[in-house]
Amino acid sequence: MAATCIMKQVEERHVATEITRCVWSPKMDLVAIANIQGQVAMHRLSWQRVWVISSPGENIKVTGLAWRPDSKVLAIGYSTGEVVLVDIEDSNPVHKLNVNAEVTALNWAVHVPEEPPKKETLFEDSSETFLPPLPSLSKTYTGSSGEDREEGWHEGCLLRDQTSLTLLTVATSAASVYIYAFGLFHCATVNLGESVPGAGQVLDATPSHDLHLLSCLVERDLGGEREVVHVTIETMILACRHQELRALAYRYGQIYGLMTYASHTLTLLTEAWESILLELDHKLAAYANTVPEGGVSAEFLDLLVFGLSSREFEIFLSNQLTEKGLKKLGHSIELSYSNIQKLVLRNVQAVGQALVYQLSALVGLARHHDRFGMLGVEEDIVTNAVREAGAFVLKAVELQQVIDGAMSTFKAFLRWLYVVVQRVRGEAVPDEMSRMTQQDLTYITEFLHDSLEDTETGPDGEKRTRFRLERVGQYLKDAPLTFAPESDHNPWAIFLAEHPGVADHSLIFPHYPERSLLQEHKNIVSVLDDMAGQPAKVISGAVNIVAWVPFMSVAPIGPVSVSQISCPRDNAMYTVLLPGPKQAVLYLARWPTSAERLAQSSAGPGPAHHVEAAPFVFSRLEGTRGCSMEQATSTPLLQLIGAQFYTEDTLSVLAQDPGDPKASFFIQLWMLAACGELRPLAVYGGRRLAEAGVTPRDAGTLVDASGYRRLEGGPLSSLAVSGSRKVALLLSENRRRVRLFEMEVDEDDEDDDEEDTAQHESIINASGASDDQVDNL
Structure with missing residues (x-):
């Protein structure tokens, strides 16, 4: 017809404002519109505005828009080389990519297989059956209603209800095309400049419905003359191994989401820890600046050992550390410790265990070398990632034990300080409060040893005194531990030391006593990046430019309009x-x-x-x-x-x-x-x-x-x-x-x-x- x-x-x-780009949703009566100011707005057919996203920076332009085939996610490409995937329900970014060159075109296509694929349970993700859902991240734990939540991992929505493989192609001004499965997993990079002399910006890159080829139009500079060339890129490896690629991309998508969740959790841990330091700074730093460096620690030690202190310190205790102030300080720090403990116990350990599960499942896929080997999945590399994820879990368990000890020492110190302040003020002290055991004395000594003074230079150039609780705080720094916990008497540590062959087994998670939790997280990020980069290298090597055809010469400046579509029928x-x-x-x-x-x-x-x-x-x-x-x-x-x-x-x-x-x-x-x-x-x-x-x-x-x-x-x-x-x-x-x-x-x-x-x-x-x-x- x-x-x-x-x-x-x-x-x-x-x-x-002048409009630069418009793209209709393939499933809903929505249109995504970008303007010259770098904003992106979502409108209905009636022109009702659903939401608007501001430009990420000054003079940053929107250079590409593409809908995911199911219309639930919008990809936005910027002149900076950043690609942001946005959930259309609330305009929140769910994932970000960076191709290090100006984005010139985006295309998001769904794979239409030549034959209906056979369902294989080998590739199914059964994590929901074996893993409990991750707790929602919240900056406060004042209630159990779950309000004011900050969901730490948005990548999960990119994989929800994705039954067919989709490919996001990102064309750049540097004659390169990047391919991402589900918009998450980097499959391949094609450098057109290696085969097409003088290749410049890519005008469009559209995969065929069967993934047999990638059709590209690229500008070519011929000594000042501007020419448009069509490049045919053979991607048969994606078509032949589409089931394996989908399974692999799905696993990597889960891992990306878990790592984002872990990063948010560590951020909340750091914020909770800084609130403790601020409380101590507020009470002690003002007095510390009036005495020589190390004076506050010396005053507390003299008071503990000899029962004597200077007149200035007694005035400070009686005026600043009132009974009400001590109770408030104790409540605030105890609440912060409790928040840290909950985050470690419920969130850090949970996300670590989920990482170990997903990576272990990836090891299972890697053992099918005949199917996943050509995609660059190597069992040794994935197994090493499992071990490093296990080390992250062990470090979280270690931090949990350190927090338990820190809370005990802090409570003992606060109880002793309350007694001291009451005596300085000449008020009666209950007998049960004044009693002190040898264990209490040990806890107080450890706390004073832990709460060392530290001098830092402020923005105005002045030196200020800060207090740090090193036993816990050292785990949230990107530096080796200052006070590593002792494990000489641990039977398991002794056994591994006597049997190094067992310690090196892939099923035994290594423990690195000198690393902090932040270092363990940084290490697993590096290991996962290296692991994820291997498939892209292998698949890129298997993708070939089979032909390029000059189309026409065009004006030296000005836009060139391109549109491509893949037709399964023909x-x-x-x-x-x-x-x-x-x-x-x-x-x-x-x-x-x-x-x-x-x-x-x-x-x-x-x-x-x-x-x-x-x-x-x-x-x-x-x-x-x-x-x-x-x-x-x-x-x-x-x-x-x-x-x-x-x-x-x-x-x-x-x-x-x-x-x-x-x-x-x-x-x-x-x-x-x-x-x-x-x-x-x-x-x-x-x-x-x-x-x-x-x-x-x-x-x-x-x-x-x-x-x-x-x-x-x-x-x-x-x-x-x-x-x-x-x-x-x-x-x-x-x-x-x-x-x-x-x-x-x-x-x-x-x-x-x-x-x-x-x-x-x-x-x-x-x-x-x-x-x-x-x-x-």
């Missing part, structure tokens, strides 16, 4: 390209994706026998709608503004009438008719299409009366269409006026809409945009 252009305008708005990739704004010619090409045709391609420039292409112009539109036959037939070549695939069967083209700048044409070109005009690239002799002497086909003869619509109201600049949602968005020439359309509506609704639109446009043209039409993006 031929394409029709029956459309109804549902909304028209003016915006305050086993082909379709590409449409406009060499610049308001050009008369567009170029359409079809690239086969079948493995047989791909294998026959040869590397390097030149004829490609199974690739077909042709240039097209629109000279006239017969059977007009909105203008007379004489006007339509006498019109010279239409100036083409934009082209984008509406569906696999339809190409949407936006054109302008050169005789009437206020009139534009929205055209739906039937792909079946257009493909009948394509010819093999071999007939062009390896030359650019524009230089091969081929007369452009007249696409105007392929469009009937229902295949286009004449639009009044001023010149337009770009379009965004979605065949799955049957919607279209058109931007005015100044990119501040938005017109939203429903497509494929009933003809009666369209006729009514044309009358309303004509009346509305006459009002606008007469009076200009009203204030209530201005809507900040």
Whole structure:
């Protein structure tokens, strides 16, 4: 059935900031819009704004937008090289990538296998059966209602309900393309500059539905001349091992989420610890600055050993450390210790155990070397990661024991200090409070030894005294432990020391006495990064550039419009390209994706026998709608503004009438008719299409009366269409006026809409945009 252009305008708005990019959701009536200020906003078809995301920094532009195929996540690419994946429910970032070069294009495709995959329990994730859910992170533990939670790992939502493999491709200005499975797992990096001389920015990189190839359009510099080249990248390894890749990416996604959760937990641990130090600083630092360095510790020791102290210290105790103040200090520090203990016991140990589980499952996959070996999964590397995750768990257990001891010493010190203050103030002390055992004396001595004074230089250059509780605080520093716990009498440690062969076994987790918890976390991050980087290296080596074909020369400056779509029915990739704004010619090409045709391609420039292409112009539109036959037939070549695939069967083209700048044409070109005009690239002799002497086909003869619509109201600049949602968005020439359309509506609704639109446009043209039409993006 031929394409029709029956459309109804549902909304028209003016915006305050120039719009740069618009992308429709494939599953919902939502459109993502980026403006020149680097903001991204989500709007409904009615133009109701759902949310808006500010620019991450000054002069940072949005250079790419792509929806995940299920429309639950939006990928945003920036000029800094950062790619942010956003949950559309609340606009929160769920994951971030960085490709170290300006992002030029994003594409998120779903794999459509040639045959329905067989379900294999080997690849299923059963962690929910064996692992309890991780506790929600909260900065306060004042209640059990779970309010004020800060969910520490958002990557989990990237994998939720993902039954099919999806690939996010990131094209850059440095002639490189990055491929990420599920938007998380780095699969491969393709450097086009190694095979295409003079390759510059990549205009588009779209994977085929079957993952057989990656179709890229890249700019090429030929001594000042700007050329567009099509590059075919063979990715058969992704197609042949798509089940293994999905299982591997899913495991890595779980691990990424757990590591993010661990990082948030350590941040909360540090904040809780700093609150203890602030409490001590508030009480003791003011007095410490009035005495020589180390004076406070000496005063406490003299008081404990000899029962004597200076007059100044007695005044400090009686005036500053009141009974109420001591109780408040004790409650605050005890609460902070309790928070730290809960975080270690419930969160750190839980996430460590989950890491060990996921990595152990990955070891199981690695042992299927015939299936996962070609993806770069090595059992030795993964096993080492399991051991390091186990070391992280052991360090958390060690910290838990140290916290127990620190709480005991602090309580003993606080009880003794209360007695001392009461005596200095001349008040009675209960007998049960004044009794002190040898164990209590040991605890107090340990606390004073632990609470060492430390001098630091402030922002103003002055030296200030701070107090540190080294026994616990040393675990939250990126430095070796100052006071490592003794393990000489531990039977297990003695056994491992006597049997080094057992200690080196992969099932025995190593213990590093000198490392802090922060160092263990830093180490496991480094190990996991190295482990995750190995598959990308191996898969990148198996991905090949099989052919590149010069397309055309374009203007030295100015945008080049590109749209690509993969068609499972035809086993082909379709590409449409406009060499610049308001050009008369567009170029359409079809690239086969079948493995047989791909294998026959040869590397390097030149004829490609199974690739077909042709240039097209629109000279006239017969059977007009909105203008007379004489006007339509006498019109010279239409100036083409934009082209984008509406569906696999339809190409949407936006054109302008050169005789009437206020009139534009929205055209739906039937792909079946257009493909009948394509010819093999071999007939062009390896030359650019524009230089091969081929007369452009007249696409105007392929469009009937229902295949286009004449639009009044001023010149337009770009379009965004979605065949799955049957919607279209058109931007005015100044990119501040938005017109939203429903497509494929009933003809009666369209006729009514044309009358309303004509009346509305006459009002606008007469009076200009009203204030209530201005809507900040």
